Amino acid sequence: MAVYVYSIVATSHPQNLNGLNGVGDPPSTLRTVPSEELTAVVSDAPEELRPKRRDLGAHQAVQEALMADGTVLPLQFGFTTTDDDSVREVLEERAEVYAERLEALEGCAEYHLKVSQAEEALLRQILLESDQARALNEQITSGTGGPEVPLALGELIAGEVQAREEQLVDRIVGELRGFAREERLSQATGDDFLSVSFLVEQDNEKSFLYAEQELAQELGEDFSFRLLGPLPPYSFV
Amino acid sequence: MTVVPQSGGAVAPGGGAGSGNLYEILDLILDRGLVIDVFVRVSLVGIELLKIDARIVVASVDTYLRFAEACNRLDLEAGRKAPSQLTDIVGEVTEGGSHGKAKGALSGAAEAVSDALKGDSDDEEHEEKQKEPAGRRERQARRPARRRKE
Numbered sequence: 001m002a003v004y005v006y007s008i009v010a011t012s013h014p015q016n017l018n019g020l021n022g023v024g025d026p027p028s029t030l031r032t033v034p035s036e037e038l039t040a041v042v043s044d045a046p047e048e049l050r051p052k053r054r055d056l057g058a059h060q061a062v063q064e065a066l067m068a069d070g071t072v073l074p075l076q077f078g079f080t081t082t083d084d085d086s087v088r089e090v091l092e093e094r095a096e097v098y099a100e101r102l103e104a105l106e107g108c109a110e111y112h113l114k115v116s117q118a119e120e121a122l123l124r125q126i127l128l129e130s131d132q133a134r135a136l137n138e139q140i141t142s143g144t145g146g147p148e149v150p151l152a153l154g155e156l157i158a159g160e161v162q163a164r165e166e167q168l169v170d171r172i173v174g175e176l177r178g179f180a181r182e183e184r185l186s187q188a189t190g191d192d193f194l195s196v197s198f199l200v201e202q203d204n205e206k207s208f209l210y211a212e213q214e215l216a217q218e219l220g221e222d223f224s225f226r227l228l229g230p231l232p233p234y235s236f237v
Numbered sequence: 238m239t240v241v242p243q244s245g246g247a248v249a250p251g252g253g254a255g256s257g258n259l260y261e262i263l264d265l266i267l268d269r270g271l272v273i274d275v276f277v278r279v280s281l282v283g284i285e286l287l288k289i290d291a292r293i294v295v296a297s298v299d300t301y302l303r304f305a306e307a308c309n310r311l312d313l314e315a316g317r318k319a320p321s322q323l324t325d326i327v328g329e330v331t332e333g334g335s336h337g338k339a340k341g342a343l344s345g346a347a348e349a350v351s352d353a354l355k356g357d358s359d360d361e362e363h364e365e366k367q368k369e370p371a372g373r374r375e376r377q378a379r380r381p382a383r384r385r386k387e
Binding site for chain 1: 258259261262263264265266267268269270271272273275276277278279296298300301302303304305306307308309311
């Protein structure tokens with residue numbers, strides 16, 4: 001039967017899976033596939049897997065539980081293989097690489113930060129500061145501009161928005177970088193202009209959280225900071 | 238010192254298994270994490286959508302027109318005249334389907350997946366069958382909620 005793989009931990013990790021469910025409906029039962037040095041947490045793979053709350057939540061809950069007792073290498077959601085033997089084979093063949101990674105991540109957690117800015121405030125700021133944008137905008141609202149003016153204004157604004165957001169990204173990441181061991185940017189989606197993960201050592205957690213709050217206060221209420229963590233180190237495996 | 242409300246800024250202790258938080262870390266669970274190349278990734282409806290949407294760029298005519306409109310509206314706060322003038326110039330183009338599309342497109346797939354995440358578990362079976370069309374339909378309908386600050 002196909003096997004769904006959640007995480008890799010050291011065989012010396014307690015691997016307490018009590019009270020946890022695997023993916024699938026009805027929920028699958030979690031078990032471990034041990035090798036000498038490393039152990040994988042797996043379950044039977046359900047016939048159908050969907051990126052829905054139930055299964056994503058199960059995948060995430062396993063990582064969190066393992067993380068509470070030690071270091072974990074969380075797999076990306078959705079990976080399966082043929083059977084336990086093929087899991088064991090991977091653990092043995094790549095023992096060195098994974099053990100090194102586990103060691104590097106010891107005592108660290110991922111913090112994920114997404115930031116958005118109220119668009120109206122940003123546009124107002126651009127209009128106030130750019131004579132050209134203001135002139136184009138007035139042409140449109142007074143009806144004196146040609147049909148090409150909205151595009152010209154839009155292009156100018158888009159450029160300004162991008163430049164300003166890049167500056168903000170540099171500033172925010174720059175101020176938090178000092179408290180993290182590694183960082184990883186991802187493509188921001190939706191209304192966010194920043195989506196970034198930091199790998200933070202336990203000893204630096206308080207300073208990191210404090211710095212993030214300070215920054216959020218400095219930037220003010222036009223900005224929304226959403227910080228998630230401590231998380232399993234998905235971005236740093 | 239005044240405390241600026243920091244929406245969601247409170248750190249969720251122990252991580253993000255709550256369904257709201259789960260949505261915020263969707264991209265981590267789906268796109269990050271250890272990849273073992275000899276294993277097989279189950280193909281998942283929704284993941285492809287997320288990836289396609291992430292590639293949509295800011296530099297597009299739709300985005301330009303939307304920004305221009307948003308700027309025009311800003312200046313209108315004092316007197317509310319311009320919508321009619323605007324309509325003459327860009328109204329037909331944008332209402333033809335591109336209004337608000339740039340942002341909608343960027344967040345659309347994430348919303349499609351988040352719909353699945355936010356539903357009650359009781360609805361799960363129902364949602365499962367309707368998932369994709371529902372996600373697309375709600376893209377526009379959900380916009381007012383997303384932009385309620387305006």
